[in-house]
Amino acid sequence: MSKAKDFLRKSVLFAKRKTLGTLLKFPFIVNSKAFQNHKASSYFKNVNHHPDSYHETSGEKRIAYFHGSKSEQIADMLSMIRIRIEPGKKFQCWIDEGLYTPSINSMIGNLSPNYELVIANSLHGLISRYEAMNNTVARNNVTILRAVCSYADRIADELDSSGLTQSAEIFRNMKDSPAKNFEEALQRILLWSSIFWQSHHRLVGLGRLDKILSPFIEPGKSQERIELIHGFCEALHRHYGFKSNGIAKGDTGQIIILGGVESDGKYFANDLTYDFINAFIQRGVPDPKLLLRVSANMPGEILRLAVDCIASGIGCPLLCDDDVVVPALEDFGYSHDDACNYVVSACWEPLAYGKSLEQNNIGSINFAQVIADVYRDKNFASLKDFDSLVEMYKSKLKLHILKVLHGLNAVRWEEEPLFSLFTEGCIESGKDMSQGGAVYNDYGVTAVGMSNTVNSLLNIKFTIFEDRKFTAEALRDAAINNYPDESIRAFLDGHKYFGRDEDDVISLTNEITGFTAGLVEGYRNPFGGRVKFGLSSPNYIEAGRFTPATLDGRKSGEPLGVHISNPKGVPYTELVMFASSLKYSGVRSNGNVLDYFVSPAILHDEREKFYDFTKSAVKAGFFQMQMNVVDSAKLIDAKKHPGKYPDLIVRVWGFSAYFDELPEEYKDVLIERALSAESKSA
């Protein structure tokens, strides 16, 4: 193989799976080719060991090359896809895992295209619309749409020759008419979703499906719709390994958004909202996943159904409290209508549906790292009081955040005709999404370690400045040497504050996020877009590896705290009241998830009370909330005996997964959190 081809192939493999994850860890060097080569080779090794990562269909790798036009590259790709008809299935959907589309720059992803465009229009209708316009985006749209027409023809021909004439008809209809019914609409979403995946986009969401599919609701046909939803989810779940991001299988970003407050303040829901949740209760499979937008004025029966779904143990739906999220997004700069029409990135980071570049997970703030910077400062031991401690923390945090922000502008985005087709603003401005063509062009970063930080700072406050139990030197030495003295570590570990609804804990947390907001507000990306952050991050284990010991008794390298979660012994109501006292508005709105464990016994014996709890929690005003319904005994047994509970599903971060398929340390974190929720020790 020639050197050039080899490079291309490695870049492809690199871009294929890890772009966002890598950005997250190394935002400042993402554009270095040397780096890409190096990472690509190591990645290439990994990918070959992944059991079902690629070429399910064929051992041969094929490449749709870039010849100067991304839309033509995608057109070539469409012509090269090996179609795999599945006669027994309700829906036809596949990914040709041996076929690659190389990219040099970072791929835009982690978004939900608004598929309403291709449901409400025919391909030919769209082609004529864009042929009448004269700009780059319009021309790219036409190239892609024509190629999709040919692809649909090819599929229809193959379906015909397999005797599946009815399915063939559904594909032919795509060219000349809007979707005629629910089944056709779902098949269109599946086709376009597969094209996104095929062109190596990652974390491709599904969008507000109850909303965009509402024209296809026929009264009294709920059971038929639920059957179709089962087929639809089954089709999305194929290529599970290929779609999963990183080491934890299940992080596919295939999120379906349901419900939500409308611009007029009324709560939107329809029969499909119920159908989707009911189907998921029956399904018991971790991917795709649901997010339910909730509000104090929603019908109680939908929330009740959501609680039933959560009680089934599949870790979803994630609940988003619109009464908090919508105003926060307006404060960030979205119009009222767009704030009301939000969806989220793969996990929980909100964005304006079908109007956003919003790359919401391209960097990470590590609040806990800064604690180490503080106790390593030569002036740490001579600090006089808590206020000067907080000032020192802020001065170090500033350096950390500026470094994170600085890295963001190094990112170059690959030309993006596919998302440009689906994203408002691009066709109007004639600018590709990678050039800032969308209506909103913002970034987002996640944040880890807030709980470790608040606990560390308050531990210093109480043990050094108030009780004088320890000297500053003793604490510093203990942390630098990674707690050789277990008694100091145990004491610090035994005093947890983050998650308690006490004034000093709440005000300290808000002070730190407020300070961060002040720094972040000044940032503008090359498109004039802003950046937001939130207190939830997938990388609490990964970032923990590189974070020195913190003064909450956490040793160097151990996982950081998970999102907004409760320390041992803190009841759910207190955790909710704590979370509802935090400030989330404006740039602080990039996902803030309350995350906790509930014993299955509570949901079994006290379902009504738990529903009441959830309803009141919505009223109290959290930002987002998710839970694991599982007891520690089962998790411990499952870890000991892999294969004993093949259907055991757990919520990991913004996704659910089969427990058996998780890396061991993820299992350990889950077990420890379950034990803590039951007020037991490991």
Next chain:
Amino acid sequence: MAGENIFLTNIQRFSLHDGPGIRTTVFLKGCPLHCPWCSNPENVYGNDGKYCTPEKLLREILRDKIFYDGDIRGGVTFSGGEPLLQIDSLVPVLEALKSENVHTSVETCLYVSRKNLDTAMKYIDLFHADMKIMNAEGALRILGGDYGLYLRNLDALMSARNDVIVRIPVIGGYTDSAENIESVKKILAQYAGSIQRVDLIKGHNLGASKYRKLGLDEPCCMGVSDELMLKYERDISGLGLTAEICRI
């Protein structure tokens, strides 16, 4: 309000087993009895506990106010120990809770002065009242209580209310004898119109570690059979009352 005059051991938010809805349970220290099977000995013996002002207690209770207003109305439960021993100190809290429209309940053994019971009846929305050893000799010897006082209080409560929840600990060797069960049934029948529900609580040893911690001998209670519990439940249902076997 007064000073730090409420002696308590714990305030437990998100309590699901101490009355309707989501509740905050306040465990008050001190009890006139010494039931050998007590599962909360820390509320009876020793010096552990903290003094609290009515203001502070009220603030703690109101933290979860939003959760009390569910489809099933929750609120606060005063437990113990025997909460009615401190009812005078609780009055300012109870008055404030009334004006905040927070539902209140108590778990009482009724071995308290009539004056304290009257004060409680003035404020408390829901009573959980115990039926333990139902004869004067056993009540005095085993529990250390005046059975006559208990019966007069029971009568006063049952005459004033129609929604009392009766709690019956079924403890091997203490309350499970045929005579005791007959006495309980007789009294239940007498007050059937005042009773909302009867909770049958099967004896357990959950408190064992607490006894060890307090330096006390572990309680020696014999278990009772599931058959006995089921028969007890049927017998009570036979009186036209709702009975539930509680898993605590």
